[in-house]
Amino acid sequence: MTAPRGPVAVVGTGVIGTGWVALALAHGREVTAHDPAPGAEERLRSGLETLWPALVRLGLAEGSSQERLTFTDDLEEAVAQASFVQENGPERIDLKQDLFAALDRATPAGTVIASSSSGLEPSLLQEMCEEHPERVLVGHPFHPVHLIPLVEVVPGGRTSEQAVTGATAFYRELGKRPIHVRQELPGHVTNRLQAALWKEAYSLVERGAATVADIDAAIAYGPGLRWALLGPLVGQHLSGGPGGMAHLLRHLGPPAQAWMDDLRPVRLTDELAARLVAGVDDELTGIDQAAMVAERDDLLLTLLEQKRSRTALP
The missing domain is CATH 3.40.50.720 (NAD(P)-binding Rossmann-like Domain)
Structure with a gap:
């Protein structure tokens, strides 16, 4: 149409x-x-x-x-x-x-x-x-x-x-x-995916397993780089090598299930919210936020320009 x-x-x-x-x-x-x-x-x-x-x-x-x-x-x-x-x-x-x-x-x-x-x-x-x-x-x-x-x-x-x-x-x-989006869900699809990641990030901070800065680095300098190009599921497929997703799920599915089972519920209490805010403030100490946003948008534009020129990405 x-x-x-x-x-x-x-x-x-x-x-x-x-x-x-x-x-x-x-x-x-x-x-x-x-x-x-x-x-x-x-x-x-x-x-x-x-x-x-x-x-x-x-x-x-x-x-x-x-x-x-x-x-x-x-x-x-x-x-x-x-x-x-x-x-x-x-x-x-x-x-x-x-x-x-x-x-x-x-x-x-x-x-x-x-x-x-x-x-x-x-x-x-x-x-x-x-x-x-x-x-x-x-x-x-x-x-x-x-x-x-x-x-x-x-x-x-x-x-x-x-x-x-x-x-x-x-x-x-x-x-x-x-x-x-083929079903009506609170938050649609993408916000729910984000919320799943936020949930575990908040939990890790609450448990003291990682700082806010470490969590941001874990995504921004790790899987987030791949996700910006292919998304999490095709990324898994490529991680499976020649056998693709089927091979990966056969060999890493059981431990992945154990990780998912270990994810904990979290309540966004006033105390936890204060810890998250303080963690972000610590992470951004000495950083010009206006300059950070400008650099983010410049890099985003570069990425969009490069993705437009590629023909093999889904």
Whole structure:
């Protein structure tokens, strides 16, 4: 299915919404943005200026321009001609209720309404839409939105296949790498994978087995380097040599099961939270955090540029 070609509406222009606006503009789309917060337009346009150089480096599509952005205080005006709506409002049910009811009434019937929600299940959002719940789904991105390709496409119980394929095509056109989440789960898929790692990291700190800095180094200078290229499961496959995943699971499956069985539950108490915060503060002593973020983004851009030039990575 081809991606919808008309204007894109971005509703909510905080950090996530600004990333979506920048990405759509960089891919030559016309964007109408809406946010009721005072000063939202000024913050959005300032944010675009900050993000734009990275998008220029990655390569702008034909017709891309910040001049193709329209900002409006009127929600109905923002979505009236939209071919795709990306919603980024606060994660509050009371606010979502009114917002999705209004979006459902004002958005053209065939237009997908996608929420950036990181935790709300799409079926709950569909209950807020009396007219066309079949076009509602979650399109969950990752920060920084204008750089990280992953987006989770999560349909609800009443989402049509057409909405799923249309959203997937739209995100691909923006250079995203969409995955189809086939069950509604708290936190979707990727946040659950992150939470599993955080859980054990917190536990190791609580037990005194490792410092915060050692845990960060263990991932950043170890498996995290491989995961950024292939992911954990294909990485396992390659670790199995010529026999691949089957060989690895036959020989390392039993000890891996023992490791998984030994993982401990952890409660994020005030005491543990304080230890984690103190550990991060210790790790970053003497480091210019603004410079750290700039170097992170520069390396991320380099990695993205290199991955684009490769043809054998899945």
